[in-house]
Amino acid sequence: MQTREKAEVEFSRIVAFSDGVFAIAITLLVLALEVPAGSDLVDALRDRGEEFFAYFLSFAVVGRFWMSHHGLFGSIARFDQPLLAINLAYLAFIALIPFTSEILGEYSDDSAGVALYAANLTLVTACSFAIIRYASRRELMRVEKTDYRVRRATASTVVVTAVFAVSIPIAFVSPLLATISWASLFLVGDRFTERIAGAAD
Amino acid sequence: MQTREKAEVEFSRIVAFSDGVFAIAITLLVLALEVPAGSDLVDALRDRGEEFFAYFLSFAVVGRFWMSHHGLFGSIARFDQPLLAINLAYLAFIALIPFTSEILGEYSDDSAGVALYAANLTLVTACSFAIIRYASRRELMRVEKTDYRVRRATASTVVVTAVFAVSIPIAFVSPLLATISWASLFLVGDRFTERIAGAAD
Amino acid sequence: MQTREKAEVEFSRIVAFSDGVFAIAITLLVLALEVPAGSDLVDALRDRGEEFFAYFLSFAVVGRFWMSHHGLFGSIARFDQPLLAINLAYLAFIALIPFTSEILGEYSDDSAGVALYAANLTLVTACSFAIIRYASRRELMRVEKTDYRVRRATASTVVVTAVFAVSIPIAFVSPLLATISWASLFLVGDRFTERIAGAAD
Amino acid sequence: MQTREKAEVEFSRIVAFSDGVFAIAITLLVLALEVPAGSDLVDALRDRGEEFFAYFLSFAVVGRFWMSHHGLFGSIARFDQPLLAINLAYLAFIALIPFTSEILGEYSDDSAGVALYAANLTLVTACSFAIIRYASRRELMRVEKTDYRVRRATASTVVVTAVFAVSIPIAFVSPLLATISWASLFLVGDRFTERIAGAAD
Numbered sequence: 001m002q003t004r005e006k007a008e009v010e011f012s013r014i015v016a017f018s019d020g021v022f023a024i025a026i027t028l029l030v031l032a033l034e035v036p037a038g039s040d041l042v043d044a045l046r047d048r049g050e051e052f053f054a055y056f057l058s059f060a061v062v063g064r065f066w067m068s069h070h071g072l073f074g075s076i077a078r079f080d081q082p083l084l085a086i087n088l089a090y091l092a093f094i095a096l097i098p099f100t101s102e103i104l105g106e107y108s109d110d111s112a113g114v115a116l117y118a119a120n121l122t123l124v125t126a127c128s129f130a131i132i133r134y135a136s137r138r139e140l141m142r143v144e145k146t147d148y149r150v151r152r153a154t155a156s157t158v159v160v161t162a163v164f165a166v167s168i169p170i171a172f173v174s175p176l177l178a179t180i181s182w183a184s185l186f187l188v189g190d191r192f193t194e195r196i197a198g199a200a201d
Numbered sequence: 202m203q204t205r206e207k208a209e210v211e212f213s214r215i216v217a218f219s220d221g222v223f224a225i226a227i228t229l230l231v232l233a234l235e236v237p238a239g240s241d242l243v244d245a246l247r248d249r250g251e252e253f254f255a256y257f258l259s260f261a262v263v264g265r266f267w268m269s270h271h272g273l274f275g276s277i278a279r280f281d282q283p284l285l286a287i288n289l290a291y292l293a294f295i296a297l298i299p300f301t302s303e304i305l306g307e308y309s310d311d312s313a314g315v316a317l318y319a320a321n322l323t324l325v326t327a328c329s330f331a332i333i334r335y336a337s338r339r340e341l342m343r344v345e346k347t348d349y350r351v352r353r354a355t356a357s358t359v360v361v362t363a364v365f366a367v368s369i370p371i372a373f374v375s376p377l378l379a380t381i382s383w384a385s386l387f388l389v390g391d392r393f394t395e396r397i398a399g400a401a402d
Numbered sequence: 403m404q405t406r407e408k409a410e411v412e413f414s415r416i417v418a419f420s421d422g423v424f425a426i427a428i429t430l431l432v433l434a435l436e437v438p439a440g441s442d443l444v445d446a447l448r449d450r451g452e453e454f455f456a457y458f459l460s461f462a463v464v465g466r467f468w469m470s471h472h473g474l475f476g477s478i479a480r481f482d483q484p485l486l487a488i489n490l491a492y493l494a495f496i497a498l499i500p501f502t503s504e505i506l507g508e509y510s511d512d513s514a515g516v517a518l519y520a521a522n523l524t525l526v527t528a529c530s531f532a533i534i535r536y537a538s539r540r541e542l543m544r545v546e547k548t549d550y551r552v553r554r555a556t557a558s559t560v561v562v563t564a565v566f567a568v569s570i571p572i573a574f575v576s577p578l579l580a581t582i583s584w585a586s587l588f589l590v591g592d593r594f595t596e597r598i599a600g601a602a603d
Numbered sequence: 604m605q606t607r608e609k610a611e612v613e614f615s616r617i618v619a620f621s622d623g624v625f626a627i628a629i630t631l632l633v634l635a636l637e638v639p640a641g642s643d644l645v646d647a648l649r650d651r652g653e654e655f656f657a658y659f660l661s662f663a664v665v666g667r668f669w670m671s672h673h674g675l676f677g678s679i680a681r682f683d684q685p686l687l688a689i690n691l692a693y694l695a696f697i698a699l700i701p702f703t704s705e706i707l708g709e710y711s712d713d714s715a716g717v718a719l720y721a722a723n724l725t726l727v728t729a730c731s732f733a734i735i736r737y738a739s740r741r742e743l744m745r746v747e748k749t750d751y752r753v754r755r756a757t758a759s760t761v762v763v764t765a766v767f768a769v770s771i772p773i774a775f776v777s778p779l780l781a782t783i784s785w786a787s788l789f790l791v792g793d794r795f796t797e798r799i800a801g802a803a804d
Contacts, residue, residue, distance in 0.1 A: 013421065013472065019214065020425030023221030026296065027229065028429065032437075033300045035233075041304070041313040056293060063289040070214065088465040092458060095428065099435045103443070112443040220616065224623030227698065228631065234702045236635075242706070242715040257695060264691040271616065415622065415673065422626030430630065434638075490666040494659060497629065501636045505644070514644040 014087065015073055021091045022069070025098055026062040029055055032102035054105030057182075058097055065094060065124060072128060075153070076135050077142045083134055090127035096120055114171035114178050118164055121182070125161040132157060160185065215288065216274055222292045223267045226299055230259050233303035255306030258383075259298055266295060266325060273329060276354070277336050278343045284335055291328035297321055315372035315379050319365055322383070326362040333358060361386065416489065417475055423493045424471070427500055428464040431457055434504035456507030459585075460499055467496060467526060474530060477555070478537050479544045485536055492529035498522055516573035516580050520566055523584070527563040534559060562587065617690065618676055624694045625672070628701055629665040632658055635705035657708030660786075661700055668697060668727060675731060678756070679738050680745045686737055693730035699723055717774035717781050721767055724785070728764040735760060763788065 033051055036044030069090075076083075100120040107113030135141050136150045163185055171178035234252055237245030270291075277284075301321040308314030336342050337351045364386055372379035435453055438446030471492075478485075502522040509515030537543050538552045565587055573580035636654055639647030672693075679686075703723040710716030738744050739753045766788055774781035 016217075016418075017421055017425055017468065019218055020221065020422065021429050023218055024225055024426055024429040025432075026292075027222050027225040028432070030226075030229070030296050030300050031232070031433070033297075035300070035303045035307055041308050041311050041317075045313075045317070055297070059293040059296070060289065063292075066218065067285065084469065088462070091428075091465075092461040095432050095461070096435075096457070099432050099437070102437045106437055107443050110443050112447075116443075116447070216616075217619075220620055221623065224620055225627055227694075228624050228627040231628075231631070231698050231702050232634070234699075236702070236705045236709055242710050242713050242719075246715075246719070256699070260695040260698070261691070264694075267620065268687065415618075418619075419622055419626055419669065422623065423630050426627055426630040427633075430633070433634070486670065490663065493629075493666075494662040497633050497662070498636075498658070501633050501638070504638045508638055509644050512644050514648075518644075518648070 011079065014079060014084065018069065018073075018087065018091060019066075021095055022062065022066045025095050026059060026066075028098045029058050029062070029101055032098060032105055048105075050108040051105035054101050054108070057179075058101035058104075061121065061182075062094065062097055068128065072131060072153075075141055075150075076131075078140050080138065080140065083131065083138075083140060086127060086130050086134060090124065090131065093120060093124045093127060097124075108179075109175060111172040111175055114175040115168045118167040118171055118178055118182070122161060122164040122168065125157060125164055129154070129157045129161055212280065215280060215285065219270065219274075219288065219292060220267075222296055223263065223270070226296050227260060227263045227267075229299045230256055230263070230302055233299060233306055249306075251309040252306035255302050255309070258380075259302035259305075262322065262383075263295065263298055269329065273332060273354075276342055276351075277332075279341050281339065281341065284332065284339075284341060287328060287331050287335060291325065291332065294321060294325045294328060309380075310376060312373040312376055315376040316369045319368040319372055319379055319383070323362060323365040323369065326358060326365055330355070330358045330362055413481065416481060416486065420471065420475075420489065420493060421468075423497055424464060424468040427497050428461060428468075430500045431460050431464070431503055434500060434507055450507075452510040453507035456503050456510070459581075460503035460506075463523065463584075464496065464499055470530065474533060474555075477543055477552075478533075480542050482540065482542065485533065485540075485542060488529060488532050488536060492526065492533065495522060495526045495529060499526075510581075511577060513574040513577055516577040517570045520569040520573055520580055520584070524563060524566040524570065527559060527566055531556070531559045531563055614682065617682060617687065621672065621676075621690065621694060622669075624698055625665065625669045628698050629662060629669070631701045632661050632665070632704055635701060635708055651708075653711040654708035657704050657711070660782075661704035661707075664724065664785075665697065665700055671731065675734060675756075678744055678753075679734075681743050683741065683743065686734065686741075686743060689730060689733050689737060693727065693734065696723060696727045696730060700727075711782075712778060714775040714778055717778040718771045721770040721774055721781055721785070725764060725767040725771065728760055728767055732757070732760045732764055 033048070033055060036048070038044045097120060100117045103113045104117040132150065132154050136154075141150060163181060167178040167181045170181060234249070234256060237249070239245045298321060301318045304314045305318040333351065333355050337355075342351060364382060368379040368382045371382060435450070435457060438450070440446045499522060502519045505515045506519040534552065534556050538556075543552060565583060569580040569583045572583060636651070636658060639651070641647045700723060703720045706716045707720040735753065735757050739757075744753060766784060770781040770784045773784060
């Protein structure tokens with residue numbers, strides 16, 4: 001499964017590297033908030049409500065992905081080269097969030113801006129799905145992770161991916177509605193997606 | 202207390218992730234210092250005294266919060282999902298400091314700029330307070346942390362939060378006075394707040 | 403080999419520091435993507451295809467270098483001062499990639515921009531080569547790393563360096579062709595370079 | 604020496620936090636290199652020779668400080684609050700280097716720009732000196748570190764600080780000469796400063 005070369009890139013380093021990218025990406029979100037140049041600060045800040053909304057939303061989103069990434073890696077026993085590549089693709093979409101989040105803050109009324117953000121989130125969860133599928137097929141998962149749990153995690157990821165993906169066309173009808181659909185995913189949370197996932201078994 | 206899922210997001214990772222956000226936020230403070238474009242560097246730098254003041258103040262502030270965050274986490278035995286969420290909110294306000302600090306540097310004479318900075322610090326300490334309260338109610342604290350110590354830490358956090366909160370309206374009377382009130386908190390330090398906290402028991 | 407002073411700069415810290423630079427550099431790549439100021443977002447993004455291409459290419463490149471750096475350090479048993487200096491030069495060229503990548507995205511039709519990027523990659527692999535050569539001459543490699551494997555790694559690094567170096571003049575004939583030559587290196591991958599390296603033994 | 608509260612901010616965390624600041628500051632240096640907006644890239648880059656010089660010089664400087672900071676911390680057995688504060692001041696001047704380095708790159712012919720950079724380096728080494736002095740007076744050093752070695756390290760730090768400090772007025776006579784004086788410190792290296800330090804015993 002693992003080439004000898006890559007056995008040296010130990011598991012813990014891959015996790016530490018991934019964590020580093022998460023911590024840096026989440027802290028770079030603040031760079032999207034521009035200091036107003038105008039003279040009246042209160043007015044200038046009031047106009048930037050959407051930027052602040054995008055900052056806190058994306059902080060929650062990246063934080064949430066960090067937690068689920070950990071859950072994911074807790075199920076994996078070992079790595080091979082393709083799995084490393086999929087994880088790198090995953091991280092590339094995480095590291096892209098400061099950019100699409102800045103666009104969301106500045107173009108929050110624009111369907112394209114909201115759709116771009118939704119597309120970014122969809123691609124992150126699609127990579128999660130690819131990690132689970134690949135790892136379970138290649139038997140890289142921990143033995144104690146039963147088929148049942150893998151099926152459940154897979155179904156749950158599919159549900160989340162589907163919600164994000166469906167919010168892309170919704171954004172072209174109503175940007176606000178698309179935003180609400182993500183927020184509801186956070187509020188309703190795991191329990192809901194797990195139940196749907198259970199029904200999908 | 203802990204869901205099995207989240208037991209995998211081990212304690213040490215949460216601390217490492219939090220430390221990463223602190224280290225990145227403190228180092229990003231330098232980006233608020235703009236290289237002057239004008240030809241006379243000495244004059245240009247002299248006008249930026251407030252920016253340098255904001256840089257060093259915020260470096261001390263974030264450094265101080267980092268130390269107190271460690272003290273806080275040293276008292277906690279285990280995590281559940283809501284505690285993770287409160288910690289994430291805490292980090293979101295830490296990661297916001299490079300932004301409010303830049304505003305402080307550029308609008309140091311403007312009450313709104315100083316008040317915004319004070320509000321940011323208030324929200325950080327309010328999250329500290331929420332962490333202590335939640336962890337002690339849900340019995341997530343270490344057993345050796347007696348009620349007495351938790352009460353003391355709670356009271357101390359309330360005092361610091363109160364000073365920051367009171368400095369928000371003060372900023373509208375005198376921005377300088379608000380700044381001095383924070384600085385005094387640093388100089389007078391723990392001993393004073395601990396004594397007041399003790400009196401509040 | 404090692405001065406007593408430097409024995410204290412333990413191996414694990416050097417690796418952690420290097421990993422940190424990799425994680426930060428890869429996450430800073432996103433700062434090259436500028437949020438369009440114009441009103442039509444879709445049009446503005448369509449014109450920036452090259453910037454996105456440069457982002458994903460460089461993410462793959464830095465990620466790939468990170469993996470090979472790990473392989474390299476897995477072969478090294480101990481450090482002396484010059485090896486630390488060569489590693490620092492290596493990291494200086496890694497940390498430069500967000501800059502040359504941004505130039506690649508904005509000047510993708512310009513031979514000079516593509517050549518500059520190729521030069522950056524050449525310098526990274528040249529440093530890899532220097533690390534292998536120096537470490538094997540000074541007997542800083544692990545004993546279990548046979549001459550055969552060191553020769554192979556050396557030859558492999560020479561091949562990759564040569565491809566990047568040759569792509570510099572190619573960029574002045576056809577920027578596209580130079581870009582394809584790097585991409586092919588990724589797709590054809592280790593197996594090809596290892597085979598050539600084997601032939602070079 | 605250590606308050607119980609702070610014993611929880613363990614040694615390893617302080618080192619990891621410091622290392623994080625070093626890794627981030629060194630990687631942020633690249634942000635000083637601006638992508639030219641003009642159409643002729645080759646001409647535009649040729650005019651920026653000083654920016655590239657400042658980048659590589661500062662990368663070497665921060666890398667060098669990182670190594671000496673490790674040597675320093677390898678001698679320290681435990682921390683108290685004031686030592687933490689001095690270390691934070693040290694890090695504040697390290698994190699400032701991306702700013703003064705950018706000024707050096709853009710104002711390399713201007714005495715004030717070179718003097719500012721020299722002042723920054725002087726303040727870093729002055730903090731090193733303060734760490735050694737404070738730690739040895741409060742008996743926070745490791746027992747095996749003899750008086751002789753502490754005296755030597757102290758003298759060595761004084762020499763380096765003096766060279767940087769003297770280069771500040773030199774910068775007003777000749778910016779180039781000041782730059783050469785730092786570079787010579789790197790090339791002549793430890794051996795020279797150690798010998799002078801030995802003579803100073």
